[in-house]
Amino acid sequence: MDRSPLLVFTTGRNCAAYVEDNIRSIARQTLANAHVLFVDDASDDGTDRLAQAALQRWLPGRHHFVRNPERMGKAHNASVHLRALAPGYEAVAVVDADDLLIDITVLEQLVRAYQQGEDVVWTNYLSDQGRFGENGPLNRYVPPRQQPWLSSHLFSFRAALLARVPHGHFQYPDGRWLDAACDLAIAYPMLDQTRRWRYLPVRAYCYTESNPGSHHRLAGEAQSLSSPRQRECARIVLAKRPLPRIDEPEADGLHATPAVPAPAEAAASPWTAARLALAVPALLRELPASTLEALDPELLWDWWQWLDTHRGARVLALGDDAHTQALALLVQAADGEALALRGGDGPGHAPWTDVAFDAHHTRLPALDGLGGALFDAVHLAPNAWDGPRAPVVALAALAPQLRLDQPRLVFAGLHPARLDAVAAQIAALVPELPARAAGAGADALVVEACAAPAEATG
Structure with a gap:
C-alpha cells in the first residue's frame, strides 16, 4: 500500500x-x-x-x-x-x-x-x-x-x-x-x-x-x-x-535497510558498585536513585582509580549526563577541580563549533571561553558531540587545553565494534598515548599517557 x-x-x-x-x-x-x-x-x-x-x-x-x-x-x-x-x-x-x-x-x-x-x-x-x-x-x-x-x-x-x-x-x-x-x-x-x-x-x-x-x-x-x-x-x-x-x-519489518545489532548490555559487578560507594560516599548522598541506576560503575571505578593516584587533578567534562554529575563528585572527593561544558544555544551553554583533523570532522562545544586553562583529563559524554563521534578530531582539538605530562581522555558511548579501529588511529598519530576499552559494556575508550590505572587506596 x-x-x-x-x-x-x-x-x-x-x-x-x-x-x-x-x-x-x-x-x-x-x-x-x-x-x-x-x-x-x-x-x-x-x-x-x-x-x-x-x-x-x-x-x-x-x-x-x-x-x-x-x-x-x-x-x-x-x-x-x-x-x-x-x-x-x-x-x-x-x-x-x-x-x-x-x-x-x-x-x-x-x-x-x-x-x-x-x-x-x-x-x-x-x-x-x-x-x-x-x-x-x-x-x-x-x-x-x-x-x-x-x-x-x-x-x-x-x-x-x-x-x-x-x-x-x-x-x-x-x-x-x-x-x-x-x-x-x-x-x-x-x-x-x-x-x-x-x-x-x-x-x-x-x-x-x-x-x-x-x-x-x-x-x-x-x-x-x-x-x-x-x-x-x-x-x-x-x-x-x-x-x-x-x-x-x-x-525488521519497517524497511529493508539492514541494521547493525547493538552490543549486548553487560552487567557491572555489584562489588564494583559497592567499592565505589565506599570510596566516594557522596555518590549515594547526592545523587537520586534514578541517576544512580543509569550509571556504569565499571567506568566510574576506572575514573576513581586514576583520580585517586592523581589527586588535585583538573578535569574538564564535555556534555552532560548522569556520569558527568557522578564524575564531579569523584573529582571533588580526590581534592580536584571539575569544570563542565555543554554545547547548545541556551544560557550557560557553549555554542557548537566545527572542528576537523585530516579528513575527519565533527562539532564540539566551543572551547574559547576556557582561555588558557589547562586540564589533566577530559571526559566526553555521549551528548558532547553535535555530529559524528570522532575521537581523533576531539584529541586534536583538545590538545591545547591539556597538560601534556600525563593527559587522560575518556570517550563514553562509542560503539564497541569501533573501538579497535579508533585506538589504532590514535596509536598511529600519538604512539605515547595508548588507548583501551573501559566500562561494563566496553563502550568507552580511555586514552592516557600511563598504563592501566594503579589500584586505589580509598
Missing part, C-alpha cells in the same frame, strides 16, 4: 486562542503533502468550530477532524484515534494544538530523515516566554529510559511503531487513561523499539508555556514547566516494561 509521507497529530482542549495560528503554521510548511489529524478533546470554548474552519481554509482535503464527546486526554487520543489512522502514513509528528511550528522546512527535514532509514526523529524548541529547550542526542547504546529526557518537541516517529504499543502503555495501572506526561507516554515506547534515532539540532517548535490551561500553570509551578501530577505520571510511564527491539535485521 502506498502511504502518504507524514501525518501531523494535533490534539488539545480549550485552545481557541491558539488553534488558528497552530494550523496556519502547519499549512505554511514546505512539505506540501502533509496531512493533519486534529482531535478536539471536548472543548467548551469554540476550539472545535475554529479548528474546522481553519483546516478547511488552509488544509482542504488534507485533514481529518475528530471531536470527543467528553474529555479523554492526549494519551487516549494517541492510542485510539491516531492508532486508527497511522497505518496510512510513513511517519507521525506530534504538535499540540496550542503550539506552533516555527521552521517552515522542518516537516520536510523529518521526511528526509525517514527516507534515510531513521525510525524516531526529534528537534529542539523554544517557548513563547523566551525559554530555550534542552533537547539533544541520545546514546544509542544505553536504553532510552535510563537517559535524561532529551526528545520532547518536535517529536516524530515511524508510524508502524505505534501498532506495536499496547493500550496499557498509555494508561494508569487501574486502566484509566493517563492525563499527564503524555509526551513521555508516546515517546518512550517508540524509543524502546529501535536505535535508529536522529536528533535535528534546530529550534523548530514553539512551546506555549503561557497557556493558563497547562498543567504547570494550573499547579502554580510555571517556572518548572512541570506539576506534581506530571511527575507522578512520568514515574508511571518510566516504570512500564520496555518494548522489545525491532531494529535487528531478522526482526
Whole structure:
C-alpha cells in the first residue's frame, strides 16, 4: 500500500486562542503533502468550530477532524484515534494544538530523515516566554529510559511503531487513561523499539508555556514547566516494561535497510558498585536513585582509580549526563577541580563549533571561553558531540587545553565494534598515548599517557 509521507497529530482542549495560528503554521510548511489529524478533546470554548474552519481554509482535503464527546486526554487520543489512522502514513509528528511550528522546512527535514532509514526523529524548541529547550542526542547504546529526557518537541516517529504499543502503555495501572506526561507516554515506547534515532539540532517548535490551561500553570509551578501530577505520571510511564527491539535485521519489518545489532548490555559487578560507594560516599548522598541506576560503575571505578593516584587533578567534562554529575563528585572527593561544558544555544551553554583533523570532522562545544586553562583529563559524554563521534578530531582539538605530562581522555558511548579501529588511529598519530576499552559494556575508550590505572587506596 502506498502511504502518504507524514501525518501531523494535533490534539488539545480549550485552545481557541491558539488553534488558528497552530494550523496556519502547519499549512505554511514546505512539505506540501502533509496531512493533519486534529482531535478536539471536548472543548467548551469554540476550539472545535475554529479548528474546522481553519483546516478547511488552509488544509482542504488534507485533514481529518475528530471531536470527543467528553474529555479523554492526549494519551487516549494517541492510542485510539491516531492508532486508527497511522497505518496510512510513513511517519507521525506530534504538535499540540496550542503550539506552533516555527521552521517552515522542518516537516520536510523529518521526511528526509525517514527516507534515510531513521525510525524516531526529534528537534529542539523554544517557548513563547523566551525559554530555550534542552533537547539533544541520545546514546544509542544505553536504553532510552535510563537517559535524561532529551526528545520532547518536535517529536516524530515511524508510524508502524505505534501498532506495536499496547493500550496499557498509555494508561494508569487501574486502566484509566493517563492525563499527564503524555509526551513521555508516546515517546518512550517508540524509543524502546529501535536505535535508529536522529536528533535535528534546530529550534523548530514553539512551546506555549503561557497557556493558563497547562498543567504547570494550573499547579502554580510555571517556572518548572512541570506539576506534581506530571511527575507522578512520568514515574508511571518510566516504570512500564520496555518494548522489545525491532531494529535487528531478522526482526525488521519497517524497511529493508539492514541494521547493525547493538552490543549486548553487560552487567557491572555489584562489588564494583559497592567499592565505589565506599570510596566516594557522596555518590549515594547526592545523587537520586534514578541517576544512580543509569550509571556504569565499571567506568566510574576506572575514573576513581586514576583520580585517586592523581589527586588535585583538573578535569574538564564535555556534555552532560548522569556520569558527568557522578564524575564531579569523584573529582571533588580526590581534592580536584571539575569544570563542565555543554554545547547548545541556551544560557550557560557553549555554542557548537566545527572542528576537523585530516579528513575527519565533527562539532564540539566551543572551547574559547576556557582561555588558557589547562586540564589533566577530559571526559566526553555521549551528548558532547553535535555530529559524528570522532575521537581523533576531539584529541586534536583538545590538545591545547591539556597538560601534556600525563593527559587522560575518556570517550563514553562509542560503539564497541569501533573501538579497535579508533585506538589504532590514535596509536598511529600519538604512539605515547595508548588507548583501551573501559566500562561494563566496553563502550568507552580511555586514552592516557600511563598504563592501566594503579589500584586505589580509598
